[in-house]
Amino acid sequence: MWSRARNDEPDLAAVAEEAAKSGRPAVRLESLGKTYGSGASTVHALKNVRLEVWPGEFVVLLGPSGSGKTTLLNLVGGIERPSSGRIEVAGADIAALSESARTDYRRTRVGFVFQFFNLVPSLTALENVEIIAELTGPNARARSRAALAGVGMAEAADRFPGQLSGGQQQRVAIARAIVKEPPLLLCDEPTGSLDLNTGRQVLGVLRALAREGHHTVIVVTHNSAIADMADHVVWLHSGAVSREQKVDSPVEAADLWW
Numbered sequence: 464m465w466s467r468a469r470n471d472e473p474d475l476a477a478v479a480e481e482a483a484k485s486g487r488p489a490v491r492l493e494s495l496g497k498t499y500g501s502g503a504s505t506v507h508a509l510k511n512v513r514l515e516v517w518p519g520e521f522v523v524l525l526g527p528s529g530s531g532k533t534t535l536l537n538l539v540g541g542i543e544r545p546s547s548g549r550i551e552v553a554g555a556d557i558a559a560l561s562e563s564a565r566t567d568y569r570r571t572r573v574g575f576v577f578q579f580f581n582l583v584p585s586l587t588a589l590e591n592v593e594i595i596a597e598l599t600g601p602n603a604r605a606r607s608r609a610a611l612a613g614v615g616m617a618e619a620a621d622r623f624p625g626q627l628s629g630g631q632q633q634r635v636a637i638a639r640a641i642v643k644e645p646p647l648l649l650c651d652e653p654t655g656s657l658d659l660n661t662g663r664q665v666l667g668v669l670r671a672l673a674r675e676g677h678h679t680v681i682v683v684t685h686n687s688a689i690a691d692m693a694d695h696v697v698w699l700h701s702g703a704v705s706r707e708q709k710v711d712s713p714v715e716a717a718d719l720w721w
């Protein structure tokens with residue numbers, strides 16, 4: 464479990480608590496670079512990225528195809544390692560963690576939401592959440608019910624994915640991501656396969672999770688309309704941050720239009 468300091472690894476939960484007290488960013492990227500391949504086929508997916516994201520922020524990351532959005536999300540989520548630079552999450556440099564500590568980090572500190580919901584079709588909504596809850600602590604069933612209630616899906620606990628709409632399935636997928644109470648929620652095109660209305664509902668759920676202060680939410684999308692509901696918008700171009708904007712009065716998800 465993440466609360467256990469192993470060998471000389473940092474205790475990530477303790478580091479996070481300390482970071483929260485000292486008012487540090489939830490995520491801080493410094494001179495971050497990622498290259499794929501070598502020689503003539505080298506791809507510089509990210510170049511010298513510097514970014515600070517604050518606890519509870521709802522961040523939208525925009526950019527054309529190939530600009531490095533998913534790469535950035537995968538690095539922050541500990542799915543991949545950077546080629547250079549630092550990735551501080553709540554004060555700990557996750558690029559410096561051992562393989563096993565990075566697995567713990569991914570499992571306990573980060574929730575992922577993807578375009579395709581990837582629910583297990585033979586399990587109910589509750590069971591889909593519960594299989595993740597069981598990996599991360601006691602009282603899995605109660606925590607799973609609470610997570611489903613948190614995304615407005617309490618009534619659908621006993622239904623199978625095939626009996627749910629796309630938006631409802633995505634809300635179950637969000638419940639599955641938040642059941643371990645990760646400080647960081649990383650979403651890659653979460654509304655990419657939803658229509659306008661269900662997309663708005665799902666974004667409303669994500670917005671509420673950030674607003675309640677439990678999660679810092681980063682959403683990667685091609686859909687620039689979603690930027691209107693963000694606290695912080697970041698544009699990537701050719702692997703670098705080309706523009707950044709803080710928004711004082713973001714619109715409600717229900718008022719988005721695309």
Ligand SMILES: Nc1ncnc2c1ncn2[C@@H]1O[C@H](COP(=O)(O)OP(=O)(O)OP(=O)(O)O)[C@@H](O)[C@H]1O
Pocket residue numbers: 499500506507508526527528529530531532533534535685
């Ligand atoms: N595993 C990989 N191996 C080689 N190149 C990769 C790999 N992953 C990403 N790339 C390259 O890195 C660059 C950034 O890709 P990335 O997927 O991060 O962009 P993106 O902005 O998310 O694009 P899209 O919006 O199309 O999903 C692209 O040139 C891509 O081809």
